[in-house]
Amino acid sequence: MKSVNPTLSTHGNRHEEWVPLLDMAAREVFELMMGSQLAPSAGTEATDLTITSMVGLAGQLCGVMSVRCSGKAAALMTSKMLGVELDKVGTEIADALGEICNMVAGNFKNKITGLAEGCMLSPPTVITGSDYTLRSMSDTPPLLVTLLLEGMPVAISLEIHT
Amino acid sequence: MDAISALIVDDSSVMRKIVERSLRQAGITLTRVFEAGNGAEGLTILADNRVDLILCDINMPVMDGLEFIQQLAGVPNAKDVPVVMITTEGSEAHVVQALSNGARGYIRKPFTPDQVKEQVIPVLTSKS
Numbered sequence: 001m002k003s004v005n006p007t008l009s010t011h012g013n014r015h016e017e018w019v020p021l022l023d024m025a026a027r028e029v030f031e032l033m034m035g036s037q038l039a040p041s042a043g044t045e046a047t048d049l050t051i052t053s054m055v056g057l058a059g060q061l062c063g064v065m066s067v068r069c070s071g072k073a074a075a076l077m078t079s080k081m082l083g084v085e086l087d088k089v090g091t092e093i094a095d096a097l098g099e100i101c102n103m104v105a106g107n108f109k110n111k112i113t114g115l116a117e118g119c120m121l122s123p124p125t126v127i128t129g130s131d132y133t134l135r136s137m138s139d140t141p142p143l144l145v146t147l148l149l150e151g152m153p154v155a156i157s158l159e160i161h162t
Numbered sequence: 163m164d165a166i167s168a169l170i171v172d173d174s175s176v177m178r179k180i181v182e183r184s185l186r187q188a189g190i191t192l193t194r195v196f197e198a199g200n201g202a203e204g205l206t207i208l209a210d211n212r213v214d215l216i217l218c219d220i221n222m223p224v225m226d227g228l229e230f231i232q233q234l235a236g237v238p239n240a241k242d243v244p245v246v247m248i249t250t251e252g253s254e255a256h257v258v259q260a261l262s263n264g265a266r267g268y269i270r271k272p273f274t275p276d277q278v279k280e281q282v283i284p285v286l287t288s289k290s
Binding site: 028117 | 173179180251255271
C-alpha cells in the first residue's frame with residue numbers, strides 16, 4: 001500500500017486536501033481484497049445507492065465514513081471478496097459492505113501520520129434502502145469520492161466533525 | 163508442510179472466510195478450521211480443541227484480540243500455538259502491543275493472499 005503520510009496537525013481545517021487519500025484508500029481496498037480496479041466516475045451521477053455502510057471515527061479525528069452503492073454492486077463486491085459466483089451470494093452482503101467501509105476507514109487513517117494511533121473506529125453499521133435522511137453534526141461539507149466498479153458507482157464520503 | 167488446523171477469530175464471518183481462503187491459497191492444507199466471532203468464543207473453542215495456528219482480529223465485541231492473546235497464556239491447548247493478528251489497526255502502538263502480548267505476526271487489512279503467506283509460513287515453519 002502506498003504511504004503518503006501527511007500529518008494531522010499541518011492540515012488544520014484544510015480537509016479537502018485529504019480527498020486524494022480517501023480515493024487512494026478506497027482503490028487499495030478494492031484492488032487488494034477483490035482484485036478490482038476502480039475507475040474514475042467522470043461525473044457519472046450516483047443513483048440507486050440503496051445500501052449504505054458507515055463507520056464512526058473518534059479521537060483526534062471525529063466523523064463518519066460511509067460507503068454507498070447499489071444492491072447489485074454490493075453483491076458483486078461480496079462475490080469477489082468471497083470468491084464465489086454472484087448467484088451464490090446471500091446474507092453476507094451487509095457483513096461484506098461493513099468490512100469494506102471498515103477497511104477504507106482504517107486504510108485512510110493509516111495514511112495520515114498521528115491518526116493511526118489517535119483515532120478509533122466503531123463497528124460498521126449497514127443500512128438497506130434509500131428512503132432515509134442522515135443528519136450529521138458536521139459543520140463542514142463532506143469529503144466525497146465517487147468511483148466506478150464495473151460501471152456501477154460507489155460513493156465514499158467522510159463527514160468530519162471539527 | 164504438514165496439514166494443520168486453525169482457529170480464525172474475527173467478528174466478520176466474511177472476513178473469516180477470506181482468511182481461510184487466503185490460507186488455502188498460500189498452499190496450506192487445512193484439516194479443520196474453527197471460527198469464532200470474538201475472543202471469548204475463541205477461548206471456549208480452545209478449551210476443548212487443540213489447533214496449530216490462530217489468526218485473530220483486534221477490534222471485536224465482548225473480548226478484543228489483544229485481551230484474547232493475553233488470556234491464551236492460561237490455556238493449555240494454546241501453549242506454543244503461534245498467533246498472527248489480522249486487523250485494520252495499523253499503528254505502531256498496536257503492533258508493539260500485539261507482539262508483546264505474544265503475537266508472532268501482524269497483517270494489516272486490506273491484505274493479499276501473498277501477505278498472509280509471508281506472515282504465516284515462517285511462524286509455522288519455525289514452530290515445526
